[in-house]
Amino acid sequence: MYQTNQLADATINKSESAVDVQPDLNQYLMAVASHQDKAAFAKLFAFFAPKIKAFGLKQFRQEALAMDLVQETMSLVWRKAQLYSPEKGKASTWVFTIMRNYSFDMLRKIQHNKEDNLSDDLWPLYEEAEPEPDYEDDHLMREQLIQGLEALPPKQKEVVEAIYLKEMTHQELAEHLGVPLGTIKSRLRLGLEKLKEKMELHND
């Protein structure tokens, strides 16, 4: 069901002229998650900060409060990036959620003078991950995966990333790279085998 939704959304949102930036955003966020990559965070910041500010101005009608919202939202993105995983949705959805939550709490503070910070209970950010004795392992595994990915030969890396992180289909990727479908499949297989080897090596 998750898959179908994603597909449906993807087709709706593809406007012809615009490049879909979502996969890049996901990757930047993953880079912040795995090794606090400041350059990747700067890209996320450049992309989101003006949008958050615009949202804040609409919400609070005050420059200072709008900037507070940018500051707090982006701080949370920086500090909690490792809680993000692409299986739970796009980076932009994650950032939107954080912003919406913080903005709700701010409004309650302004309008009702309440600091009960209800938002994280109303819109749990991390709900799917809740029963999580394996979390540490997962986290470790993801880091190893990312390291493993970096170590692949560029052509294999490109294919693995496109299929697994950007969620392109084999066909789309073949067209994009201008190579036969079979080449995609063999690069993917080789890349995955190497990754698997690396992971097994780590886990022994």
Place this chain on the structure above:
Amino acid sequence: MIKHHPESTMIHAFVAGELPASLSIAVSAHLELCPHCKAIADKATKAMADEFSGNEALVELAEPTPAQPVDEFATMLAAITEQPTDAPALKSAAVESSNQMALGEKTYTLPRALRQFSQTKWSGLGNIQRARLGLDEGDVHASLLQIDADSAIPHHTHKGYELTLLLDGCFEDESGRYEKGDFIILNGEHHHSPYTAEGCLCYTVSNAPLHFTSGVSKLLNPIGRFLY
């Protein structure tokens, strides 16, 4: 099975963060119990996030554009990345606080949206126990109500609106039977006299006292204010 759901406009307003806290709690708690509405909310969230993030190509952002108020953003960016990131362990601590609420002989598992109210003070009148949430939203009052088994609330109407989210047990009135998760909105046009055989726990939000309509039960209008 849940038969009564919030309208989709309400779910959208909830996702946008536009509902007051009292109603947001009700919708959030319903979504936790209702996969159908949860799917609607998830879809709305994605759509709003897409609208928020637009479709601009990221390529242009590789170099900061000097026309932007770069300075204030640049200072902010630098300050943010100076902060240490949270250790993964913090996450588990954050989700831990208890969802359990003991009341009389019963222990309820509260929806996540209500868990910070599990220690709220209760007061009783007859076969009804009430805990007011204290959200400070003016005329709008939000409460948890526990109604004993085999109890009825006399025939009444609502001057404003009354939202009831059934959290445990079941009750029935003239229009049917309600079960855990049902999200029921009544307004001044509705008259009803709910009855519960097994007892129930509800979350209610209303903006005016209940108004008792028939003969002797007018004496009960203090209960109406108590329930509000």
